[in-house]
Amino acid sequence: MSPIPLINGFSEICEAYDGVLCDVWGVLHNGQRPRRGVVEALTRYREEKGGKVVLITNAPRPDTHIAxxxxxxxxxxxxxDDITSSGDVVRQHLIDSAPKKVFHIGRDDNLAHYTDLPVTFTEQDEAELILxxxxxxxxxxxxxxxxxLFEELLKSELPFLCANPDVVAEQGDKLVWCAGALAQLYSQMGGTSIIMGKPYAPIYDLAKRKLNAVAGKQIAPDRILxxxxxMPTDIKGANAQNLDVLFVSLGIHAEELGEEHSADDVMKLLGDSGLTAKAAIPRLVW
Structure with a gap:
């Protein structure tokens, strides 16, 4: 495994890349407030270096709501320049696969972003799919x-479409459970889970199409960061896509690494999961 440098600022490596696919929750904000320095870092990359930025998030809501x-x-x-969300690819999947009746698990405000689709949301005993x-x-x-609940749903062998693959996410100074944790449990109990956000290919396919569109050209994979x-979503997904990745180390893995971690600590954490990164940075700053 090649050494992973722990850099002080994005400016140290940004000129090697024409475009960026940047996570939102954990990198741009912690669920309650923006990360210090992140607005400057990405704005200067765009305005001074001419780089293009597409945000890529496992949020279950469409890109307009994220903005x-x-x-x-x-x-x-x-x-x-643009945004790609797990909600975007899940909405398209529902349109393409055209299930007639869907049982929703989650908050009502999330469901509101899917009620315009040509599907009927119904009770669990009538459903063909779980969202x-x-x-x-x-x-x-x-x-x-x-x-x-899952024991009952599994009797009907309903597939489980997960609109947010994150298992946990930051909410201020604590971690909260996300839909990805429920997808894991459903699969462990013998069910079929369908996941289209990070780390899986559909969300990257859409994000790269958007990146090329705002760039007005086809950006070579080795020029995308x-x-x-x-690690289970951003880093694993980037590795699977053969993209260089900048690991923001004081995000959801901050407790594991500690505030005063070293490059060796980062390498061990990633290596233990079979993952790698081009570089690491505690927070995304310029």
Whole structure:
């Protein structure tokens, strides 16, 4: 495994890349506020270096909603050229596969982003497919609370379409469960889970198409950099796509690494999972 340098700023490596696929939750913000320095880093990359940025997120909502949420949080559109979400690819899958009846697991505000599609949302005993966007209430629930429900759903052998593959995400200073944790449990219980966000190919295919569109050209794979903080999603996905990746080490793995970690600590953490990165950076700063 090649050494993974721990760099101080994105400016140290950015000129090697024409385009960036950048994670959102954990890199741009922590679920409540923007990360310090991230707006400057991506804005300067775009404005001074001419780089293109497509945000790539496992959020179960479409790209337009992500843009609105970022603006409300104080992250301007100077940071990015376009956005690709897990919600985007899941919506397209529902259109293409055309299930007639769908049972939703998750918050009502997530469901609202799918009700315009040509499907009928129904009760579990009538459904042909499960769409999971989140836990019903991640403040008080854990995945094991869903085991009795899954036992009933598995009797009908319903496939489980996961709209957010993240297992956990930062919410301020703590981690909360996401839909990916429910997909894991459903699969462990013998069910079939369908996952289209990171680390799987469909979301990268769409993100790269958007990146090429805003660049007005086909960007060579070795000129694309993925930036992310999640090993099971961002890093694994970039590795599978043969893309260079910048690992933001003080994201969801901050507790494992510790605030004062070294390059060797990063290499061990990634290596233990069979993953690698072009470089690591504690936070995405210029």
């Amino acid at each position: 609105e949420h970022l603006a409300e949080m104080g992250i301007p559109d100077s940071v990015y 999971c966007t989140s836990l019903y209430d991640r403040r008080v629930e854990e995945p094991e609370h869903y085991r009795p 993925a930036i992310g903080d999640g």
